[in-house]
Amino acid sequence: MITRRIARWIDDRFGAARFAQTVLGKVFPDHWSFMLGEVALYSFVMLVLTGTYLTFFFSASGRQVVYHGSYAPLRGQHMSAAYASVIDISFKVRAGMVMRQMHHWAALVFIAAIVVHLCRVFFTGAFRRPREINWIIGLTLLLLAMANGFTGYSLPDDQLSGTGLRIMFSILLSIPILGTWIAFLFFGGNFPTQEIVGRLFVFHVMLVPGLLIGLLGAHLAILWHQKHTQFPRAGRTERNIEGSKLWPVYALRSIALFFLVAAVLAALGGLVQINPVWLYGPFRPASVSAASQPDWYIGWLEGALRLMPPWEVRAFNHTIPNPFFPGVLMPGIVFTLLYLWPFLEARVTKDREPHNLLDRPRDRAIRTAIGAGGLMFFLVLFLAGGNDVLANTFHLSLYAMTIVLRIALVIAPPVVAFIAYRLCRELAKGPVKPLQGPVGYTVRRTEEGAYETDGDHEELAGDEADVSASP
Amino acid sequence: MSDRGPNRPLEDTPAREAEEQRATRRIAAVFAVSAVAALGLAITYIAGGQPQVEGALLAVALGGIGAGLVMWAAHLLPNEPVIGEREPMESDEREREAFVHEFSGGEQQLVRRRFLTRMLAVAGGALGVAALFPIRSLGPSPGHSLTRTKWRRGSRVVDETGRAVRMGDVRLNGIVTVFPEGHVDDATSQTVLIHVPPDELRLSAQRESWAPNGYVAYSKICTHAGCPVGLYRTSDHQLLCPCHQSTFDVLEGARPVFGPAARPLPQLPMEVDDQGYLVARSDYTEPVGPSFWNRK
Numbered sequence: 117m118i119t120r121r122i123a124r125w126i127d128d129r130f131g132a133a134r135f136a137q138t139v140l141g142k143v144f145p146d147h148w149s150f151m152l153g154e155v156a157l158y159s160f161v162m163l164v165l166t167g168t169y170l171t172f173f174f175s176a177s178g179r180q181v182v183y184h185g186s187y188a189p190l191r192g193q194h195m196s197a198a199y200a201s202v203i204d205i206s207f208k209v210r211a212g213m214v215m216r217q218m219h220h221w222a223a224l225v226f227i228a229a230i231v232v233h234l235c236r237v238f239f240t241g242a243f244r245r246p247r248e249i250n251w252i253i254g255l256t257l258l259l260l261a262m263a264n265g266f267t268g269y270s271l272p273d274d275q276l277s278g279t280g281l282r283i284m285f286s287i288l289l290s291i292p293i294l295g296t297w298i299a300f301l302f303f304g305g306n307f308p309t310q311e312i313v314g315r316l317f318v319f320h321v322m323l324v325p326g327l328l329i330g331l332l333g334a335h336l337a338i339l340w341h342q343k344h345t346q347f348p349r350a351g352r353t354e355r356n357i358e359g360s361k362l363w364p365v366y367a368l369r370s371i372a373l374f375f376l377v378a379a380v381l382a383a384l385g386g387l388v389q390i391n392p393v394w395l396y397g398p399f400r401p402a403s404v405s406a407a408s409q410p411d412w413y414i415g416w417l418e419g420a421l422r423l424m425p426p427w428e429v430r431a432f433n434h435t436i437p438n439p440f441f442p443g444v445l446m447p448g449i450v451f452t453l454l455y456l457w458p459f460l461e462a463r464v465t466k467d468r469e470p471h472n473l474l475d476r477p478r479d480r481a482i483r484t485a486i487g488a489g490g491l492m493f494f495l496v497l498f499l500a501g502g503n504d505v506l507a508n509t510f511h512l513s514l515y516a517m518t519i520v521l522r523i524a525l526v527i528a529p530p531v532v533a534f535i536a537y538r539l540c541r542e543l544a545k546g547p548v549k550p551l552q553g554p555v556g557y558t559v560r561r562t563e564e565g566a567y568e569t570d571g572d573h574e575e576l577a578g579d580e581a582d583v584s585a586s587p
Numbered sequence: 588m589s590d591r592g593p594n595r596p597l598e599d600t601p602a603r604e605a606e607e608q609r610a611t612r613r614i615a616a617v618f619a620v621s622a623v624a625a626l627g628l629a630i631t632y633i634a635g636g637q638p639q640v641e642g643a644l645l646a647v648a649l650g651g652i653g654a655g656l657v658m659w660a661a662h663l664l665p666n667e668p669v670i671g672e673r674e675p676m677e678s679d680e681r682e683r684e685a686f687v688h689e690f691s692g693g694e695q696q697l698v699r700r701r702f703l704t705r706m707l708a709v710a711g712g713a714l715g716v717a718a719l720f721p722i723r724s725l726g727p728s729p730g731h732s733l734t735r736t737k738w739r740r741g742s743r744v745v746d747e748t749g750r751a752v753r754m755g756d757v758r759l760n761g762i763v764t765v766f767p768e769g770h771v772d773d774a775t776s777q778t779v780l781i782h783v784p785p786d787e788l789r790l791s792a793q794r795e796s797w798a799p800n801g802y803v804a805y806s807k808i809c810t811h812a813g814c815p816v817g818l819y820r821t822s823d824h825q826l827l828c829p830c831h832q833s834t835f836d837v838l839e840g841a842r843p844v845f846g847p848a849a850r851p852l853p854q855l856p857m858e859v860d861d862q863g864y865l866v867a868r869s870d871y872t873e874p875v876g877p878s879f880w881n882r883k
Contacts, residue, residue, distance in 0.1 A: 141671070142671065143669055143670070143671030146668065210632060210635070210636040211632060211636055211641060213638040214638050214641045214642050214645065217638070217642075218642075246676045279814060279830065282812070282813050282814060283812045283813065283814065283830060285813065286811075286812040286813040286876075286877040287812070289877055289878075289879045290877065290878065290879070291880075292880050293880055294880075295879055295880050296729045296733065296879050296880060296881060297729065300726040300727065300728070300729050301722060301723075301725040301726040302725070302726070303726065304725060304726045304727075305726050305727050305732070306729070306732040306733065306774075306775065307774065307813065308774050311726075342676065343671075343673055351670070354673070355672070355673050355675075356670050356671060356672055356673055357670070357671045357672075357673050358668045358669070358670050358671075359668060359669065359671075360666075360668065360669065361669055364664060365660055365664045365665070365666070368656050368659060368660040368664065369656070369657065369660045371656055372652075372653045372654075372655075372656030372657045372659075372660065373653070374653070375649045375650065375652040375653030375656065376649075376650060376653035376654070376657070378649040378653075379645075379646045379647075379648075379649035379650030379653055380646070380650075382642055382645035382646040382649055383642060383643065383646035383650075384642075385642050385645075386638055386639050386640070386641055386642005386643055386645065386646065387639055387642050387643060400772070401772070401774035401777065401815070402747070402764050402772065402774070402777040402807060402815050403815060403817070404814050404815045404817050404829050404830065408814075408829060408830055421811075421812060421831050421847060422831045422832060422846075422847065423847075424847040425847065426833075426843055426846065426847055426848055426849040427849060428849035428850070428878060430883075433883045434880055434881065434882075434883075435878045435879065435880060435881075435882045435883070436880070437849075437877060437878035437879060437880075437882075438811060438847050438848070438849050438878065439811065439812050439847075439877065442847075470675070470676060472673060503832070504829070504832065514832060515832075515834075515845055518832065518845075518846075
């Protein structure tokens with residue numbers, strides 16, 4: 117049999133048979149929420165595949181050219197070689213449009229999947245010992261993904277992305293002491309520069325993806341070594357894991373998920389228009405279009421810039437500019453808190469034990485409340501990032517909208533946190549235990565004819581007593 | 588009774604076999620659909636390509652494989668949960684101690700040469716510092732580029748096409764984006780020239796002569812994050828930045844009245860030369876654009 121011959125040939129050279137056999141039998145939990153990270157992973161695979169194709173046609177140059185291509189409305193216009201090449205990818209390169217749109221959609225789905233995955237890990241306490249390091253790597257992956265998203269949509273050098281770069285320059289400029297130099301060195305001079313497209317390209321296709329791939333590998337290797345967490349249920353303990361074996365069930369399902377993610381991205385890329393840069397026109401520093409919105413994951417930062425009151429620190433002949441506070445300080449604090457969360461929580465709860473069984477969010481009311489409040493904070497900022505669109509759509513005053521959102525940013529998160537806390541407390545009191553599974557145990561007849569039972573009797577008895585004692 | 592999950596009968600019954608045959612046929616059909624879509628994809632490409640058709644066919648081709656595999660896993664593979672063992676992460680105390688001992692032993696051998704370790708640190712540090720210098724090549728010194736523009740005393744005001752602007756070219760309440768002559772499209776010099784009713788202007792005493800006949804000029808770069816302040820509302824003479832909605836009162840020296848901008852837009856002093864052309868009296872008297880650390 118061919119498998120045997122190949123296996124022997126490889127094992128002769130690596131002695132990998134024992135390890136490989138444990139790999140095949142590795143158990144993965146069946147709960148749907150464990151797919152979120154995989155969706156992110158497979159979106160990343162699609163990003164690499166479609167992105168590689170795009171690099172063959174993209175020209176990473178800010179050099180000015182005159183367009184003579186197939187898209188009539190732009191013919192004869194001055195534009196950067198980068199913008200012209202994106203127009204060509206969209207209209208001239210066969211299959212280029214689908215690849216470009218799939219690439220952009222994949223980026224949006226990639227980051228969305230990471231964020232939802234992060235929420236799952238946060239609210240179920242999956243970041244607790246021994247998984248603090250993977251929490252840190254995961255957050256870094258999120259930051260890198262956002263950075264690569266931003267550099268990616270800045271590459272076409274269209275009017276919209278140029279506006280984004282202008283704001284990015286101003287945010288770098290706002291950093292105290294070093295800001296001016298950081299901005300000038302990164303952009304190669306005062307905005308706008310021809311150099312920036314080429315530099316963004318190196319970040320976008322080499323530096324950041326390199327880090328992403330490295331850290332993704334570490335993230336998965338650690339996950340593999342530590343094994344998955346699992347939700348508590350009869351028969352599940354800290355010392356075991358229930359689910360499906362890698363070979364063949366889980367492998368088949370996971371490959372299926374890859375194809376389904378790819379299918380959704382293909383459908384979006386082909387049928388749902390995204391970032392039609394040919395409508396925005398090439399970047400002109402003196403023009404801007406109303407309702408300029410960044411991609412969704414930058415929306416909270418855009419909103420923070422919009423909601424910030426007109427404060428600036430001026431003292432001793434120096435200025436700390438306004439964009440520093442919403443554009444650098446606020447996200448800096450947010451991510452510092454996220455990075456430190458596992459350690460802060462352990463310090464407060466004094467719980468430093470290893471955990472493989474997940475928390476139900478309702479059983480950790482304070483953590484859930486803080487998480488819900490945090491999400492509300494992001495939601496208000498996200499809405500503020502589109503305050504002009506909202507005001508326009510609902511025929512409200514833009515200024516009233518902004519003031520309401522400023523107030524909401526302060527009031528809504530604590531209110532939501534309080535409601536979440538009360539809700540958790542009420543739910544935890546109730547008799548419904550969705551993660552407990554059916555009460556009872558399985559009786560099996562063994563080959564010898566004896567009977568044996570699964571499950572821990574005492575634990576079950578305890579649960580039953582608990583249920584009947586509840587009002 | 589469900590045929591899946593823990594309640595599935597252990598032995599293969601005829602009913603179960605029939606069920607599996609049906610599932611096999613369904614899955615094969617889904618794979619066939621996928622193959623047909625992939626073929627269609629190739630044909631579409633050869634025929635010249637069409638984004639919507641390509642996306643739809645690719646989705647069907649990929650989705651067919653995905654759906655088929657899902658059905659395969661659900662109907663034809665065992666679905667009883669298995670229990671795997673999980674060993675504690677930590678090694679035992681003896682192994683840990685052995686590692687620490689081994690490492691410290693090596694460390695002792697190195698640290699004993701204190702002079703050498705210090706010199707190594709010096710060499711490494713010096714190399715690190717030297718390696719920082721090439722960063723300087725990435726961009727020019729900021730120099731005066733944040734504090735000066737291309738406007739000079741006597742610079743003619745030209746529009747985006749390079750045509751010089753005369754008194755009377757801008758209708759009342761009209762707005763034009765202008766540049767200094769010879770520097771059209773220079774990003775830092777971009778300026779808005781607005782013709783407002785002269786008697787409504789409320790400029791400070793020293794700027795009274797900066798807006799002849801109500802031709803008032805401000806930097807077009809928002810003092811918040813640098814977007815072009817492109818929207819002008821004539822009803823209340825306010826300039827609005829579309830990026831973050833900073834709003835400036837044109838009649839009052841572009842004082843910020845709403846949004847995150849903390850400084851007025853710098854005003855360009857205007858005058859009329861003897862041929863009736865609008866010219867600058869000087870460069871801006873303060874830096875244009877967003878604030879920075881060294882700005883007073």
